[in-house]
Amino acid sequence: MFKKILIIGCGLIGSSILRAIKNKKLAKKIFVLEKSKKNIFKIKKINSGCIFIKNINNKINDFDLVIISTPMSQYKNIIPKLNKNLKTSCLITDVSSTKHNIIKLKKKFLSKKLTWISSHPIAGSEVSGPEHGNKNLFVNKWCVIIKEKKQNLKKINLLRKFWIKIGTKVVLMDSISHDKIFSITSHLPHLIAYNLIKTAQDSQKTQRKNLIQYSAGGLRDFSRIAASNEIMWRDIFFNNNNIIKAINLFTKNLNSFKKIIENKNDKKLLSRLSNSKKVRSQIIQLKQDVAKPDFGRE
Amino acid sequence: MFKKILIIGCGLIGSSILRAIKNKKLAKKIFVLEKSKKNIFKIKKINSGCIFIKNINNKINDFDLVIISTPMSQYKNIIPKLNKNLKTSCLITDVSSTKHNIIKLKKKFLSKKLTWISSHPIAGSEVSGPEHGNKNLFVNKWCVIIKEKKQNLKKINLLRKFWIKIGTKVVLMDSISHDKIFSITSHLPHLIAYNLIKTAQDSQKTQRKNLIQYSAGGLRDFSRIAASNEIMWRDIFFNNNNIIKAINLFTKNLNSFKKIIENKNDKKLLSRLSNSKKVRSQIIQLKQDVAKPDFGRE
Numbered sequence: 001m002f003k004k005i006l007i008i009g010c011g012l013i014g015s016s017i018l019r020a021i022k023n024k025k026l027a028k029k030i031f032v033l034e035k036s037k038k039n040i041f042k043i044k045k046i047n048s049g050c051i052f053i054k055n056i057n058n059k060i061n062d063f064d065l066v067i068i069s070t071p072m073s074q075y076k077n078i079i080p081k082l083n084k085n086l087k088t089s090c091l092i093t094d095v096s097s098t099k100h101n102i103i104k105l106k107k108k109f110l111s112k113k114l115t116w117i118s119s120h121p122i123a124g125s126e127v128s129g130p131e132h133g134n135k136n137l138f139v140n141k142w143c144v145i146i147k148e149k150k151q152n153l154k155k156i157n158l159l160r161k162f163w164i165k166i167g168t169k170v171v172l173m174d175s176i177s178h179d180k181i182f183s184i185t186s187h188l189p190h191l192i193a194y195n196l197i198k199t200a201q202d203s204q205k206t207q208r209k210n211l212i213q214y215s216a217g218g219l220r221d222f223s224r225i226a227a228s229n230e231i232m233w234r235d236i237f238f239n240n241n242n243i244i245k246a247i248n249l250f251t252k253n254l255n256s257f258k259k260i261i262e263n264k265n266d267k268k269l270l271s272r273l274s275n276s277k278k279v280r281s282q283i284i285q286l287k288q289d290v291a292k293p294d295f296g297r298e
Numbered sequence: 299m300f301k302k303i304l305i306i307g308c309g310l311i312g313s314s315i316l317r318a319i320k321n322k323k324l325a326k327k328i329f330v331l332e333k334s335k336k337n338i339f340k341i342k343k344i345n346s347g348c349i350f351i352k353n354i355n356n357k358i359n360d361f362d363l364v365i366i367s368t369p370m371s372q373y374k375n376i377i378p379k380l381n382k383n384l385k386t387s388c389l390i391t392d393v394s395s396t397k398h399n400i401i402k403l404k405k406k407f408l409s410k411k412l413t414w415i416s417s418h419p420i421a422g423s424e425v426s427g428p429e430h431g432n433k434n435l436f437v438n439k440w441c442v443i444i445k446e447k448k449q450n451l452k453k454i455n456l457l458r459k460f461w462i463k464i465g466t467k468v469v470l471m472d473s474i475s476h477d478k479i480f481s482i483t484s485h486l487p488h489l490i491a492y493n494l495i496k497t498a499q500d501s502q503k504t505q506r507k508n509l510i511q512y513s514a515g516g517l518r519d520f521s522r523i524a525a526s527n528e529i530m531w532r533d534i535f536f537n538n539n540n541i542i543k544a545i546n547l548f549t550k551n552l553n554s555f556k557k558i559i560e561n562k563n564d565k566k567l568l569s570r571l572s573n574s575k576k577v578r579s580q581i582i583q584l585k586q587d588v589a590k591p592d593f594g595r596e
Contacts, residue, residue, distance in 0.1 A: 097515075122515050126578065127591045142512060177507065184501045186515030192494055193516075195555055196487060197574040199548045203482045209475065212577060213584045214440060217395075217420050217484030218491075220587040221519050227578035230571035237559050237567065247556050250497045251549065257493055258545050261535050269535065273528035276495040279510060280424065280525035286511045289518040293425045295593040 001165065002027045002064040006056075008078060009070030010034040010043055011229075012125060013095050015133030017067060020166045022048045023135045031060065034130075042130045061085040065162070068094035072235040075105060083111040091155050092116040097182065097232070098239040099146050099175035117159050118146040120178065121168055122186075126227040139167035140287065147172040183242035188250060190233060191243065193225035299463065300362040304329040304354075306376060307368030308341055309527075310423060311393050313431030315365055318464045320346045321433040329358065332428075340429045359383045363460070366392035370533040373403060381409040389453050390414040395480065395530070396537040397444050397473035415457050416444040418476065419466055420484075424525040437465035438585065445470040481540035486548060488531060489541065491523035 005027040007014050014034075021027050030050040034040050040052060053060065063086060068078060075094070082092060092114060096102050099118055106116050121143040125132060143163040145156065160170045173181075200219055204211045215223065237243055260268045284291045303325040305312050312332075319325050328348040332338050338350060351358065361384060366376060373392070380390060390412060394400050397416055404414050419441040423430060441461040443454065458468045471479075498517055502509045513521065535541055558566045582589045 122512060124515070125591045132591060141514060180501075180505055181507060181509050181512055182515060184498050184505075185509050185512045185517045188497065189494060189516035189520055191555065192490060192520075192552075194571055194574045195548065195552050196490055197577045198551050198555075198570060199486065199544070200482050201573070201577065202547060202551065203478075203544075207478055207482075209479060211479055211483050212580050213586065214420060214479055214483045215581050215584070215586040216439060217422070217480060218487035218523055219483045220581050221523055222487055222490075223578045223581050223587070224593065225516055225519055226574040228575075230568055230575060233571055234564065234567050238562055238564075243559060244556060246497070246501075247552065249500060250493065251552065253496050253500065254490075254493050254545065254549060257489065257496075258542060261541060264536055266532065266536075269532050270528055272496060273492060273531055275499065276492045276524040277526075277528060279495045279499065280521045282510050283513045283518050283521050286513070288511065288513040289521070290595050293423045293430060295522065295595055297588050297593055 001162070004029045004031065004060070004063045005065045005067065006031040006033060006053075006063040007050075008033045008056075008066065008068045009074070010039060010130050011069065012128050012130070012132050013121070013123075013137075014067070014069035015043060015046065015130035016123075016135065016137035017069065017095075017166065018043070018048050018050060018130075019046060019133055019135035020138060022050075024165050026162065026165055027065075031063065039130050046130070046133070056081045056085045062087050063090050066090060066092045068092070068096075071231045072096045072098070072102065072239060073231070075102065076109070079105070079109045082114060083109075086114055088113045088115075090114065091158060093119045093159055095119055095121055097186065097236050099144075099178045100241065101239045103146065103148065103175045115152055115155050117151065117156055118175070119159065119163065120144040120146075120182075121163065121166075124228070126224050128229040128232075136167065138163075141168050143168035143170050144178055145170055145172050146175050146178060148174070179240050180242050183240050183246045187236055187240050187243050188246040190225055190228060191237065191247070192250065193222040194233075196222045197226040299460070300325045302327045302329065302358070302361045303363045303365065304331060304351075304361040305348075306331045306354075306364065306366045307372070308332040308337060308428050309367065310426050310428070310430050311419070311421075311435075312365070312367035313341060313344065313428035314421075314433065314435040315367065315393075315464065316341070316346050316348060316428075317344060317431055317433035318436060320348075322463050324460065324463055325363075329361070337428050340427065344428070344431070354379045354383045360385050361388050364388060364390045366390070366394075369529045370394045370396070370400065370537060371529070373400065374407070377403070377407045380412060381407075384412055386411045386413075388412065389456060391417045391457055393417055393419055394537075395484065395534050397442075397476045398539065399537045401444065401446065401473045413450055413453050415449065415454055416473070417457065417461065418442040418444075418480075419461065419464075422526070424522050426527040426530075434465065436461075439466050441466035441468050442476055443468055443470050444473050444476060446472070477538050478540050481538050481544045485534055485538050485541050486544040488523055488526060489535065489545070490548065491520040492531075494520045495524040
């Protein structure tokens with residue numbers, strides 16, 4: 001499908017893409033630009049046959065597809081190198097979790113001769129690093145492609161086909177809608193999980209009791225999400241402008257929840273709890289989670 | 299071990315106890331008092347050989363162990379029947395998730411001739427009903443036994459042995475400590491999960507977008523917990539007096555989290571995220587969750 005693909009940043013997501021490309025034979029040659037020596041060592045074990053490069057500005061610069069899967073905070077340093085070295089027919093994409101700021105960044109700094117269409121495959125894990133990558137990580141997951149005005153339809157189609165071959169379902173949306181939706185379905189849940197674990201840690205200090213050993217009653221589910229990569233999540237919290245609005249809505253609901261409990265309002269509490277209950281079956285129906293109780297834990 | 303055990307209320311927890319008793323042969327005869335006809339029909343399919351009774355006040359009243367596993371809000375109606383019908387040597391226990399109010403209720407209404415020692419096996423699921431019960435539900439889980447002053451040590455020991463045979467690890471604590479600990483490790487996480495799902499539902503209405511279909515990025519984990527039984531959780535939220543304090547601490551932390559984001563305080567945010575991250579590995583080390591990434595979901 002592509003002659004030469006370059007993956008910049010090869011952690012969990014980058015290495016999963018690498019494995020999927022190799023598995024589906026989507027490129028004649030795959031190049032990897034990865035700064036961490038530890039990661040390079042781990043990637044070599046995957047036997048993907050990829051070629052490691054140390055910089056973009058070397059002789060090999062005729063990539064057809066460049067996939068940026070570094071933390072977002074590194075994009076600023078990468079763009080000037082893309083401007084300098086890529087051929088104009090090259091398609092650039094990235095896999096970042098927030099989009100509006102990335103599109104703004106691109107518009108400001110990327111050469112007008114180059115084409116960058118932003119992607120967001122909705123997949124991940126609490127573990128990071130290329131050793132945890134998985135060629136099937138994206139199978140049956142959503143991949144959002146950001147649709148902008150005056151975009152090259154042919155290249156959008158090319159990118160869409162790429163993600164479908166990787167295994168995803170593709171949906172097109174604008175960056176504003178994207179950031180609004182994922183502030184609620186992903187960014188707020190992560191922030192809340194981090195905050196809940198912090199609260200448990202604080203209580204443990206005050207109560208002088210080892211609370212954590214009794215986590216099986218609920219806390220453990222949150223600890224998984226709160227174990228996510230801190231660099232990635234710092235970048236997300238700083239880049240999605242909708243997160244503050246999401247926190248405010250959450251707080252408003254929490255205050256009303258508190259009042260319902262304080263007033264022992266039986267009817268309101270029951271209706272609130274049973275309303276929330278409905279969402280789980282929707283999520284399972286939409287194949288957004290496994291149907292087995294307790295996530296199928298043993 | 300026991301001649302006659304009576305289980306009052308035979309949903310997920312009651313039927314799991316029933317199955318475990320049968321499996322470990324802990325009683326010569328097991329009696330079940332269950333009001334729901336649907337549930338009785340489902341319990342019959344388990345083939346536990348249990349005997350269904352419609353009331354406690356019938357001829358068979360010489361139970362050695364009575365386990366109450368109805369929602370807490372029903373305890374008030376059950377106690378007078380226990381007073382009337384049980385022999386004084388009978389050991390009564392319950393499996394409720396909050397303890398201080400239950401001990402107060404017991405002290406107020408239970409006949410002084412009877413012995414009730416309260417238990418809390420830390421196990422459950424988002425699904426309810428006897429059909430989801432599992433004889434191994436309690437294996438390697440904690441069971442808290444509430445230690446009060448002037449308690450019959452022989453009977454505490456008997457109860458401890460019972461829970462160990464069921465498969466749990468047993469820990470003794472007072473009702474106040476219990477409620478403090480579980481307000482943080484279980485009750486607050488559930489409340490927060492319910493509140494997050496409510497917030498997603500509200501956003502879905504405002505944004506007029508089907509957010510739920512993009513739940514794989516984090517929300518789906520919370521939806522599991524927010525699918526828990528609403529009667530049980532109403533009772534818990536109304537009965538644990540520590541929940542308001544827990545909400546307040548959570549809100550305080552959330553406000554400071556918000557400020558950190560608004561001020562783009564890089565150092566503070568990174569330290570907060572990486573601190574929370576540590577808890578996951580503790581939880582896995584303490585065998586409070588499976589070690590596999592993503593809960594071992596397929």
